[in-house]
Amino acid sequence: MSKIVVIGGSFAGITGALEARRKLGSQHEVTLISRSDSFVYIPSLIWVPFGWRNVKDISVPLRPVLEKHGVKFVQTEVTKVDPEQNRVITKGGDLDYDYLLVASGVSTRFDLIEGLGPDKNTYSVCTPGHAEHAREGWQKLIDDPGPVVVGASQGASCMGAGYEFLFNLEYAARQAGIRDRVDITWITPEPFLAHFGIGGMAGGEAMLKSFMKMFNINFVVNSEIDNVTEDAVILKNGRRLPYKYSMIIPPFNGARFVKESGGLGDEKGFIPVDDTYRHKKYPNVFAAGLAVAVPPPFATPVALGVPKTGFPSEESAKIASHNIAHLIHGEAEKLKTKPWGKIPGLCVMDAGHKEVVIVSNHLLKPRQFAIMVPNPLVNIGKRLLEKYFLWKTRRGLSYLL
Numbered sequence: 001m002s003k004i005v006v007i008g009g010s011f012a013g014i015t016g017a018l019e020a021r022r023k024l025g026s027q028h029e030v031t032l033i034s035r036s037d038s039f040v041y042i043p044s045l046i047w048v049p050f051g052w053r054n055v056k057d058i059s060v061p062l063r064p065v066l067e068k069h070g071v072k073f074v075q076t077e078v079t080k081v082d083p084e085q086n087r088v089i090t091k092g093g094d095l096d097y098d099y100l101l102v103a104s105g106v107s108t109r110f111d112l113i114e115g116l117g118p119d120k121n122t123y124s125v126c127t128p129g130h131a132e133h134a135r136e137g138w139q140k141l142i143d144d145p146g147p148v149v150v151g152a153s154q155g156a157s158c159m160g161a162g163y164e165f166l167f168n169l170e171y172a173a174r175q176a177g178i179r180d181r182v183d184i185t186w187i188t189p190e191p192f193l194a195h196f197g198i199g200g201m202a203g204g205e206a207m208l209k210s211f212m213k214m215f216n217i218n219f220v221v222n223s224e225i226d227n228v229t230e231d232a233v234i235l236k237n238g239r240r241l242p243y244k245y246s247m248i249i250p251p252f253n254g255a256r257f258v259k260e261s262g263g264l265g266d267e268k269g270f271i272p273v274d275d276t277y278r279h280k281k282y283p284n285v286f287a288a289g290l291a292v293a294v295p296p297p298f299a300t301p302v303a304l305g306v307p308k309t310g311f312p313s314e315e316s317a318k319i320a321s322h323n324i325a326h327l328i329h330g331e332a333e334k335l336k337t338k339p340w341g342k343i344p345g346l347c348v349m350d351a352g353h354k355e356v357v358i359v360s361n362h363l364l365k366p367r368q369f370a371i372m373v374p375n376p377l378v379n380i381g382k383r384l385l386e387k388y389f390l391w392k393t394r395r396g397l398s399y400l401l
């Protein structure tokens with residue numbers, strides 16, 4: 001019997017554990033560890049500040065789904081992995097493994113910039129708690145409107161969520177009848193609008209520039225934040241952007257325990273893997289989703305990371321767990337390879353009562369096919385995707401797209 005341990009109970013972890021279970025007979029043991037008892041559909045967190053979703057509406061309890069499909073669930077926090085001893089150390093005790101899949105996502109690095117983050121001066125929508133806190137701030141802004149600064153800091157990789165929040169805030173301000181008193185500025189480390197950390201797409205920059213003009217939003221590209229005071233974002237070039245409400249996406253590192261785990265991660269706590277999602281040093285360790293180290297294949301004047309969205313997170317987890325099953329079955333010659341950048345791109349950007357559908361044959365350049373299709377009339381795509389993901393997750397249908 002082989003023991004497979006998966007760390008993480010989100011897009012990559014659930015998919016990896018259920019797919020490992022599906023590909024392996026019941027004589028093997030699959031265990032998923034997560035510190036949270038629920039899966040939260042993170043893409044919908046951008047709606048929480050405006051009261052359009054509550055966190056409970058987008059949450060799925062993990063235990064019933066996993067246990068129904070024969071996956072053991074352990075709710076605890078991993079504090080360290082000892083890859084030399086094949087052991088996961090948690091707050092609830094140690095677990096030994098034959099194969100490990102690390103799908104533990106990221107940690108936020110607000111500490112890199114003075115005054116940044118929900119404990120200091122800016123809001124965030126990166127976690128359920130952050131999004132609920134951002135709602136409190138939004139309510140205050142409705143009562144006492146003023147300038148808004150939305151953006152991403154240097155080194156950030158989740159630009160799409162920042163844009164979505166920006167356009168939804170603009171729409172919410174109109175709905176609340178305060179737009180005339182809310183001057184909005186978007187700041188981004190991207191060298192041009194719609195670079196997205198993937199090198200951009202044909203027509204993308206022009207499309208987002210026209211959105212900015214249409215909705216009267218100021219923007220600053222190549223921006224680097226020096227510090228954030230109680231009432232202004234100060235850029236490195238000295239420019240001062242006053243605000244009453246600010247939401248800034250921070251840079252990410254890998255999960256904190258990775259740094260405590262010897263040679264498991266790189267200097268930022270991401271897991272270095274080959275194209276089979278197998279660790280470069282430990283052959284029985286795999287990684288998927290946000291946890292994977294993906295060096296940017298481009299150079300930009302201001303540091304910018306590669307986005308790791310839901311679809312490639314699940315895709316990398318499927319490849320990793322199928323490869324674990326091949327190794328257990330003695331089929332090393334069947335290992336599947338697909339570099340992160342060659343996974344297809346599939347995303348819907350909600351732009352506040354309008355949307356942009358983004359499809360490409362490869363996430364990163366070179367691509368043979370890449371298209372951004374605007375739908376200026378209604379934002380239905382992201383809501384349908386949310387319903388589909390929650391339906392699929394509740395039923396444990398990990399093999400679906």
Ligand SMILES: Cc1cc2nc3c(=O)[nH]c(=O)nc-3n(C[C@H](O)[C@H](O)[C@H](O)COP(=O)(O)OP(=O)(O)OC[C@H]3O[C@@H](n4cnc5c(N)ncnc54)[C@H](O)[C@@H]3O)c2cc1C
Nearest residue numbers: 008009010011012035042043078104105161289290309310
């Ligand atoms: C605001 C926002 C909006 C987004 N919008 C979109 C979108 O519209 N479309 C899209 O495709 N993508 C979107 N993304 C990206 C998407 O959320 C990620 O691709 C996805 O969450 C990655 O899944 P993951 O499983 O790799 O990691 P995560 O979702 O980060 O999950 C990590 C898991 O590991 C667990 N964990 C972490 N550390 C420990 C530990 N020490 N012990 C135990 N468990 C641990 C966590 O509890 C969690 O279950 C968005 C991201 C954000 C922040």
